[in-house]
Amino acid sequence: MKTMVSLDEASGLMSETCHVTGIENIALMEALHRVLARDILAAENVPPFDRSPFDGYAMRAADLASASAEQPVTLSVIEEVPAGKIPERTVNPGQAAKIMTGSPIPPGADCVVKFERVSADGTHVTVPAPFQSGLNIIPAGEDIERGTVAAKKGTAIDPALIGLLASLGIAEIPVYVRPDVAILSTGDEIVSICADLPPGKIRNCNAYALGGALRAIGAVPVLLGIVRDEAEAIGSAIMEGLRDADMVITTGGVSVGDFDLVRDALQQIEADVLFWRVRAKPGSSVLAARKHGKMILCLSGSPGAAMVSFQLLAAPYIRRMSGRIRWRNEEIDVAIKEGFKKPSPRKRLVRGRLLIEEGRAVMAVTENQGNGVLSSFAGTNLLGVIPEGSGPVPPGTRIKAYVTQDVR
């Protein structure tokens, strides 16, 4: 068993056991934030035909070469093409067709002149200037060209992509199944959130914070409840989770003092421990193990530490299981607004929010960064990284930060 590994090493060890979930077909309208499970090739052009972006007259640019205010050119109007109708006639020399926004360009015509640039009666249109070929014609395939990849496998689907797929007539799409992730809370001190709080006990907030964090990245939390500090009970609850879910996350029982318990539980179920403890704070107490090709990630019972480990180790892993191309936490450079007073003998992760101030990326660190504290995570979207061995960090120092809201 490796111990005190770096965060990168921990991620690397976990990623050796990462399967992508299965594929299911869903209705396009239900596809927001799901992950596309194959490339979508455009079978047709969008828009499907050359069309007009304005109301006007479709004509032949060659007819207009000599047109001027003094000697305008007059063309005969051969038909009117409203949007949704197909032109029935070809525009020949000396002719024009009245055309509406979105209408197909009639054969023969090669430009559209807006209403306000011409004068017209019911049968004729008079043009006082030359216009160039191609003017005001939106070519077929302007948005998506037939034969191109309209959307890539592994993309998280956003509203515009839903619209694009609709414009290709794709009413159902293949997406990766959302991974089921079981959550198990361990500890004699933990009680259900619905129960009264006896002295010395605390409520099972971890299962809720993690459940929300799982939903936020598109996974499905499966609540296994609370188990007492008994190796056998922990082991069999983990086995139950492994049977039904793609991954098991536990909280509690991984700090130096009480590690024996989780170790015994993992031994009893014959899981392979990949590592225990990482060189980072908070979140040093974390263990990953493997059983039946599935990941068991054991987080600290301290809510703040559990959230840090979740964002740095669990979230990228789960996005990868979900088939996402962009599964890593995005890294950005930010200036730490207020600085950070405590020295950091070990790599430190600080919670905060990204602000853009006068074009610069700034991280506003929240107060109260303790292991046990959840409130300082609320409303944040960054984990700033203060390197191992740093002294106090002065305000405005540039640091690296991970973006912890979902990467789309």
Next chain:
Amino acid sequence: MKTMVSLDEASGLMSETCHVTGIENIALMEALHRVLARDILAAENVPPFDRSPFDGYAMRAADLASASAEQPVTLSVIEEVPAGKIPERTVNPGQAAKIMTGSPIPPGADCVVKFERVSADGTHVTVPAPFQSGLNIIPAGEDIERGTVAAKKGTAIDPALIGLLASLGIAEIPVYVRPDVAILSTGDEIVSICADLPPGKIRNCNAYALGGALRAIGAVPVLLGIVRDEAEAIGSAIMEGLRDADMVITTGGVSVGDFDLVRDALQQIEADVLFWRVRAKPGSSVLAARKHGKMILCLSGSPGAAMVSFQLLAAPYIRRMSGRIRWRNEEIDVAIKEGFKKPSPRKRLVRGRLLIEEGRAVMAVTENQGNGVLSSFAGTNLLGVIPEGSGPVPPGTRIKAYVTQDVR
């Protein structure tokens, strides 16, 4: 009817008719991204008692004043307090209690010394240095203090807030009902996405792009389908939408050439038109009207223009209806990476993605910014603003941009 108003004026006119939806109670685990409908006061401290962050011995700092490596102090261990158990005895002078991570501090003790700093046998602990009062004691209420506001009305709920509410024992919370927004597509050229595509027709992609965009901000799309270009049919479909939904969004029929149709429809149902057309591109063709105290927002039939108007006018309005405190589109300063070549006689909105490059906020503008184009919206989260009357914008120019992904 006001016409060619500014975007701010348009928003202002709409906001005069904005009701917040009703309130419902939901299970905490279902609360992600919902909007809290009242302030949550902490009825208790979190954590509920002073506790130890480490495994160690709880003792009295006064006993240790004279301790040194040469003359260590030895205390008798009166009990062991595992996490989840309450201390049964008071620590008196000369005494200590063995204590585990998360255990309540026994009465009488005022500091905790880690295991690794002492030597101990079953009954005694020997301390080789003085330690200060308060050391390694996490005070009750470190995370949330009793009597404070733990969460504010109008906050969009994130995973950490779910955890916080769980730690307060709140299993059900009041949230604003998601607004129902009806979507109506108008136009003789529009066909269902499931149908074959006859010549001259295009598919109803707007309903899907807008449906996704509504879901992304927490609203519920109600699809009214497609109506032909007939004022009476449009009017009665809008009335149907108003009956069941909190707001109606239509697409098509608001450009200069075909405005008569929607105007007639709105006259027939006796809606008050607030404005028609705004001074911005794309998305100048947009109309807002009011009927029975509900908003009818009529967007362009061009998908790109409809998306711009949705983000700038509909999204803030709907977030406000949803009870959100932060309902406005966040505005940031960005450097436009590639510049923008075309001049902008009118205020121009360009689509792109926020990048942080060497600590600076940069906007990568996507290709193909046409009114009819959706593909250039996919994967973007900004609408950059090029001011009215601008010439070509050189690369690196600082501009204002609206954040179009959901503001949390």
